[in-house]
Amino acid sequence: MSQVYAAFKSIGAYAPKNVLTNQDLEKMVDTSNEWIIKRTGIKERRIADKDEVTSDMGAKASELAIKRAQIKKEEIDLILCATVTPDYFNMPSTACIIANKLGIANVQAFDISAACSGFVYALSIAKAFVESGMKKNVLVIGAEKFSSIVDYTDRTTCILFGDGAGAAIISATSDKEEAIIDINASANGAYWDYLITPSPGSVNPASKEAIEQGLQYVKMRGNETFKLAVKTLTQDVKDILEKNSIKANEIDHFIPHQANYRIIKAVGDALGMSEEQVVLTIHKYGNTSAASIPMAINELYESGGLKYKELMLLDTFGGGLTWASALIPFAGKANG
Numbered sequence: 001m002s003q004v005y006a007a008f009k010s011i012g013a014y015a016p017k018n019v020l021t022n023q024d025l026e027k028m029v030d031t032s033n034e035w036i037i038k039r040t041g042i043k044e045r046r047i048a049d050k051d052e053v054t055s056d057m058g059a060k061a062s063e064l065a066i067k068r069a070q071i072k073k074e075e076i077d078l079i080l081c082a083t084v085t086p087d088y089f090n091m092p093s094t095a096c097i098i099a100n101k102l103g104i105a106n107v108q109a110f111d112i113s114a115a116c117s118g119f120v121y122a123l124s125i126a127k128a129f130v131e132s133g134m135k136k137n138v139l140v141i142g143a144e145k146f147s148s149i150v151d152y153t154d155r156t157t158c159i160l161f162g163d164g165a166g167a168a169i170i171s172a173t174s175d176k177e178e179a180i181i182d183i184n185a186s187a188n189g190a191y192w193d194y195l196i197t198p199s200p201g202s203v204n205p206a207s208k209e210a211i212e213q214g215l216q217y218v219k220m221r222g223n224e225t226f227k228l229a230v231k232t233l234t235q236d237v238k239d240i241l242e243k244n245s246i247k248a249n250e251i252d253h254f255i256p257h258q259a260n261y262r263i264i265k266a267v268g269d270a271l272g273m274s275e276e277q278v279v280l281t282i283h284k285y286g287n288t289s290a291a292s293i294p295m296a297i298n299e300l301y302e303s304g305g306l307k308y309k310e311l312m313l314l315d316t317f318g319g320g321l322t323w324a325s326a327l328i329p330f331a332g333k334a335n336g
């Protein structure tokens with residue numbers, strides 16, 4: 001029997017229509033457009049409507065990815081949704097709700113909680129399921145309504161995050177040249193309190209007191225996270241490139257997690273990546289957590305800049321702290 005590999009067949013994304021600009025934020029908190037651009041590179045981010053939830057965005061991104069993979073919905077045998085802003089804490093999973101919205105029944109579906117690293121974590125699970133022969137077509141989603149856990153009176157966090165979703169189809173192939181080369185996902189729980197939503201949860205169940213203290217909002221040790229992110233992201237890429245004997249200049253598209261332009265620049269420079277190699281969406285979407293990387297891949301794809309078998313290098317970090325990198329040739333047809 002020939003060896004089965006996992007191929008990244010297609011990408012799709014969805015960004016809500018409402019734009020929240022730096023100028024809008026100037027009216028809400030003590031900040032300025034200049035400060036936000038200089039410290040983060042963000043100019044605007046998208047915010048979902050009140051009645052537009054994580055699963056709605058995930059389902060829209062999925063519809064596109066399924067169409068572009070040219071498969072039928074019924075052929076999908078696993079749905080993974082990476083999110084830290086699920087429709088419900090903690091049942092049912094957002095993956096189950098998306099499956100229902102897509103009209104797919106009788107399919108294994110579950111959520112992944114790895115914050116901003118969630119999409120790449122989910123890709124590693126999809127790869128393992130496909131390579132083992134257990135599944136043939138996996139729908140991998142990163143979807144976040146981050147605005148639902150952001151405190152819009154806290155200037156240290158509200159400037160950073162936005163809403164959106166991205167999705168990909170990972171399918172079985174016998175063509176080794178199409179195969180996902182490697183995914184390295186890891187974590188260090190020693191930094192568990194760097195990024196945290198303290199409630200609801202078993203430590204702080206939902207209560208009037210918890211809400212009065214604002215424990216339902218994301219809290220971040222920004223400066224410490226920044227320093228750790230630069231170090232971790234750089235080392236992570238060095239490791240995966242060395243392990244697979246690939247040089248930085250052989251990468252067609254470096255697609256880092258879009259958290260802060262200064263982090264991306266520092267990592268890109270340390271790795272010797274040229275400006276043309278680095279994919280940037282931070283200015284228009286901010287940090288969309290698990291949706292960040294698939295949204296960036298989708299931008300590249302829709303601009304016509306992603307061709308068959310071009311090599312993508314993904315690199316991400318997030319709450320946990322978690323991090324992950326991946327070497328993936330694009331196994332779909334170019335757009336246009």
Ligand code: COA
Pocket residue numbers: 030031032035036039040116155156159195220222223224225226229259260287317318319
């Ligand atoms: N507008 C104006 N001033 C602000 C501000 C804002 N939105 N947010 C913070 N400040 C102030 C601080 O209060 C501080 O003032 P002080 O010196 O009087 O105390 C000053 O700016 C510097 O704060 P600091 O936190 O050291 O800034 P920084 O250069 O680290 O930038 C972040 C702050 C949040 C942009 C940056 O730390 C960051 O991006 N961290 C990583 C975040 C991240 O990636 N999180 C997601 C992980 S997936």
